[in-house]
Each structure stands twice: as C-alpha cells, then as structure tokens.
Amino acid sequence: MLKDLFTKPAKPKKKKYAQIPSEQSKQDVPEGIVLKCPSCKKIMYTKEINKNLKVCINCDYHHQMNAKERVKSLFDEGSFIEYDKEMVSENPLQFPGYEEKLEKDRYKTKQNEAVITGEGSINGFRTSIAIMDASFRMGSMGSVVGEKITRAIEKADEQGLPFIIFTASGGARMQEGVLSLMQMAKTSSALKRFSDNKGLIISVMTHPTTGGVSASFASLGDYNFAEPGALIGFAGRRIIEQTIREELPEDFQTAEFLLKHGQLDAVIHRQEMKQTLTNILDIHQPGGEITW
Template structure:
C-alpha cells in the first residue's frame, strides 16, 4: 500500500496557454466595492447603478443622473461650450483637460440646463466626477452662477447635484474664489425667495462641500455618500482623536443635523417632485 502511494505519478496544475484564455470584455461586468458581488453592467444600469445585493450606490455620469431624475426629453442645456483657461500656466493642465473632454464628451465638470420633473420646471446642474474628479474651477463656478441667474429669471427652483473632490488645484486661488462666488449668487436666489435643493452624492468634499453644496434650503444626500471638507487622516492628526467609522458619511451627517434627508436613488425623483410641489403655489409654476 505504501509502495503504491509512492509509485503514483504526480499531477501538476496546468497553466492554460495564452490562446486558451478567454478575457472578459471591458465594460461588461462590474464588482461592487461594498459587497464584492459581480454583476453585468447592463443589469446594473437598469437598476440606476444601485447594487441589487447590498444597495451600494455606484457613481453616475451626468447623463445617467439626468436620465433617472428628470422628465424624458425635457432637458435643454445652456452654456455647454464653456472651457476652462489656464490662468497659472499649470504644467499639462490643458492637455489633461482635453483628454477629459474627449473621454467624457463634456466640456467641463458640470452640466447645467432647463428641465422638468413631473412636468414642474426647474433649472438643474449635475456634476460629473469623471472630469478632473469633479473639481470646481472657474468654469464650474461660473456655470453655477449662471444657473442661479437663469432660475431667478424664470422664477423656478434650482437643483444642484454635487459630486466633487473640491477646488481645482490647477487654478489655484481662482478656484478658491468660486466658493465665495457661488455662495453670493445663492444668497441672491434666497433673497428672491426661490427654492434651492442641494443633493450631495459620493463624493462631495473640499471647497464644494464648504460652499454651495451645503447651502440648500433643502439638503439631501444619497446613502453612503462621502461628505466632508478635510480628509479623515488630517482631522485625526489635528484633533488627536480616533474618529467614528461612519464619520463623514451621509448617515452620520443626517444624525448630527447637517442634512434634511438621506434619499435612496430610486426615490430621489419622487422626493424632488414632492418638495418642488410643496414650495410652488398650487403645485404650478410661479
């Protein structure tokens, strides 16, 4: 018996040849960062990019966000051709911006325009994190200000979806000035007694979270969204304390009174429609 054990041929694992390997086409499958479930991109998009296993909200492009939020074929974009200059002659800034324009099909990190939600007119702005991580430079700030002016002109509510890494470092102080610029414009909207709804999505950080994103008459957020100004490590090193595991999440901010509601993506359109109807006389355009 022992002799038979040593006389058996050893079996080795076979390594398939390059020709035998079948690679999964790019863009076909996606892995959930939360529960690690694998799913088809096509099925994920049918569910508005929400994981069916754990409910994780994947990032949306500006186009996908508009598709699941507003009435079909109601969007009329304005200021579409605005492109950022290079005030600091920052190395490779123009080249990288050109790559982002080609990759995303967008001229900048935000898309603004007229739209309708359940036949209720609004001015809407949607940030897209694919373009320079949704950072706020001079063009993003200017487009937000012009969106505010359009909302005042049309006497309709303003909705802004934030998704940003903060101020755009390639534009230096010009980028930081957009915090005050957008905040001042929203002050004018408030004085006109017009509704501003801010929706914070993953991530909303830095100068964007510290300016227009936190100034809504109604502040909403998607589940699990990262929202904050400085990073966790910097804050912990500064205050020399360990922060809670859920620190800077939408749920944490909601618990501490910095949000009005955390809204699931499937309920966002209905929630926005209800809020607009409540704040519009007889549910019609003012």
C-alpha cells in the same frame, strides 16, 4: 402628510438574475460586460446595474453616476435644455500639463467640464439644475464650474424656477489656484441673492462631496439631502485625526453620520430621488398645499 414626504416606500422584491460567469470563464468576457461591487464584492452584469440606476442589486451600494446619466434618470424625456455647453476652461496660471489633462477628460467624458447645467421638467415641474460629474477632473471646481453654476442660479432667478444642485467633487481645482477658491464666494453670493428673492434651493450631495464645494454651495440648500453612503466633508479623515490626535468614528463623514448629527434633512435612495424631488416641487408651487 408632511412625514410622508421622506417616507421610504416598501422596496420591491429583488429579482433573480442569471448566474454570473466564473472567474475562469470571465477571462473570455469582453471588458465592460461585468463589474465587481466595491462594497459586497459580488460580480454582476453591468447592464443589470445600469437598469437599476447604478445601484448594486445585492447590497444597495450606490455606484457613481455621471451627469448625463443623472439627467436621464430625473428629467421627463426630451424636456432638458442644457446651458453653456460650449464653455471650456483655459490655463490662466500656465500650470504645466493642465491643458493636456483637460483635453484628455473632454475626450473621456464627452463633455467640456465637470458640471452640466440646464433646465427641464421633473414629472411636469419645471426647474433649473446643476449636476457635477466626478469623472471629469474628480468634479473639481475651477472657474468654469463656478461660472456655469452661478449662471444657472441667475437664470432660475430670472425665470422664477426652483434651483436643484447635485454635487460630486474633490474640492477646488488646484491648477487654477485662488481663481478656483473665488468660486466659493461667487456661487454662495448668487445663492444668497436667489434666496432673498424667495427662490427654492434643493441640494443633493453625492459621493464624494468634499473640500471647497462642501464648504460653500453644497450646504446652502433650503433642503439638504444626500445619497446613501456618500462621503461628505471638508478636510480628509487622516488630517483631522492627526490634528485633534483622536480616532474618529468609523462612519465619520458619511451621509448617515451627517444625518444623525443634524447636518442633513434626509438620506434618499436613488430610486426614490425623482419622486421626492417631485413632491417638494409640487408643494412649493404657487398655491401648493401640504396635506396634514
């Protein structure tokens, strides 16, 4: 049935994990072996969190995923082909220190920009995709990010593929000024052309999706989803409160708040994401049917 598309299956019982070393003994543990959940404050082994798709075993908090981890969690093994891998940003406005910051992030993330684009199979269904990465310049949208996303949309259009985008961004990249802001119009126009040609657009907003990204391509899907607890909004909470001189609800700009107010179609747990996308891709295949 249609309602089953977004119905959450019963979650498996939580496994019992080995006790985490005490604060005293952790002094002898190499860095990266354990991590502390920012939500429940529990200390857990990093490998166990990674095995759980970077979702807290204790409280279900969704830790940030980088783009490569997202590709691995979604696509059939060996099916992903990356687009425009060698495309890199320049410094058109000669902003001081920008080139050094880009080089530092390239070294840290082992990728050239804040988005990975490509195509691959999700449980056998071929799709084009763009995955933003908040670990590179906070996922900010510069000229290269906008260009890569636009090219991925156009390739989806040419090949008759669905287009999926996972957003994670602090907004437009200030070091590129108006060139960055132009990407809002460029990507949105590409999506409009794609939609006019009956292309399927699935947008998944992850933490955080803010600024110009939330105000453009992130919100233009035929399906607009989000991960639990994701921060989604344009201006910051404090700016809005100071402008309207009112205190905002505690859950303001969370995925759950947006769902409650009709701005999202569903909030989807990360462990259910691949199957949900599979269901949607299946029913949108030529001749695909929804069982009522």
